[in-house]
Amino acid sequence: MATLYNDYDTDLDSYSSVSGKCSTSASSATTATQSEDENASVSKPLVRMSDELKKFRRLWWDQGNLHPKADWDNVKLPYLLAESITFEEYERRGDMFNVHGCWEWRNGKVIIIELPSDPHEICISSISRELMHRCGSVIQTDAEIYGLGSIRTRVGGSGKEADASFSPEKPDVTSPNGRDGNNKPWPNIVIEVAYSETVQHVMDKVQNYWLHPNRAHDVIVVKINPVPRGQVPMRMRAWHFCVSDGRLPNGTVPARNMFEFGTQDEFGNALNIQQGARIISIQLDCLYHDLLPNIQIPRKTLPDPIELDFFFVQRAIFRMTKFYSSLCILPTDGTHLANEP
Known part of the structure; x- marks a missing residue:
């Protein structure tokens, strides 16, 4: 029977690139109206759950039914x-129910880390489109950057999927160090977008899984503060991690870049970002890390670095969430058909 999983029960809302740890923001500590739990604007933690509630939540696993x-x-x-x-x-069930980036597997447990939502999916698509657009001139060449999507990975008793991932053609690695637990190479670029997921959980996954030595090279993390269904998100943050920057004494990779790209910062101050003001830059040596030896990095074809402009990511999220609700679930008892011809 499903129960609350409390390994990451505290949602800390900021991440320090100096210490590599999450911490509660100063504003949430001093402002009574702000909660330490970022998700409090949408929901509050459940203290007790009825057997009926557990049964209906279990249907996502049993039937793919939200x-x-x-x-x-x-x-x-x-x-x-x-x-x-x-x-x-x-x-098998993830493929059968088309669940990608929402569940992870850990020592026999299937854990929900994210819920389907429009801001989450639109953000992933927009960042992916930015990267592929910047790399468009090498499509259908030996130096093409391939979108691997939310490709499934496994290390020992843990299985995870990125929200999106990218890589050139790379040689196999020594088993069992591959992303499949055998010899498949890891992607060079990983994108993680957290909407329902907490900052603490996504950063733990990034530092202890994706940025573990000899796995991903660069990771882009976005946190979108959740809002009531049908509203447009206001606070959005992005981090960029690159293993070329080395590691802190605690073993974590420092954030190369962090910025706000929503319409409000953590203090509620209005932001009005312009094109070119919020950029994540990825060097070609990082994008093409561990490339097949017979393929050359296309330095004369692609700009170095590749620049991803989050002005366009913000625009996509704002424009599209105005038209679609975050999660549309139809009743299963047929009542939604009552007024149909």
């Missing part, structure tokens, strides 16, 4: 969805 009676708007993440599950069954 049932309206599961009260997903008020779930506290991470959430334990199923136990005693093999990695193969986790893969």
Whole structure:
């Protein structure tokens, strides 16, 4: 039976590139109206759950059904969805129900780390489009950068999927060091977008999994503060990590860059960003890290660095969330059909 999973029960809302740790922002400590839990603007943690609520939430695992009676708007993440599950069954159901980037597998447990939402999906798509657009001149060449999507990875008792990932053609690695637990090479660029997911959880995943030595080279993290369904997000932040910057004494990779790109900062001050003002730069040596030896980095074809402009990411999120609600679930009892011809 599914229960609350409390390994990351405290949601800390800021991340220090100096210490590599999450901490509560000064504004949330001094302002009574702001909660330490970033998700408090949408929902509050559940203290007790009825057997009926657990049953309806379990339907996502059993049937791929995000049932309206599961009260997903008020779930506290991470959430334990199923136990005693093999990695193969986790893969099978993820593919069967088209669940990617929302679940992860850990020592037989299937854990919900994110819920489907328009801001989450639009952000992933927009960043991916920015990168592929900047690399458009090498499409269909030997130096093409391939979009790997939310490709599934496994290390020992842990299985995770990035929200998006990218890589040139790379040689196989020595088993069992590959992303599949065998010899498949890891992607060079990983994108993680957190909406329902907390800053603490996504940063733990980035530092202890994706940026573990000999895995991903660069990771872009976005945190979108959740808002009530149908509203447009106001606070959005981005971080860029690159293993070329070395590691801090605690073993974490420092953030190369961090910026706000929403319409409000953590203190509620208005932001009005312009094109070219919020850039993440990826060097070609990082993008093409560990390239196949017979392929040359296209230094005369691509700009160095590749610049991703988050002005366009913000614009996509704002424009598209005006037209679509974050999560549309139809009743299963047929009542939504009552007035149809």
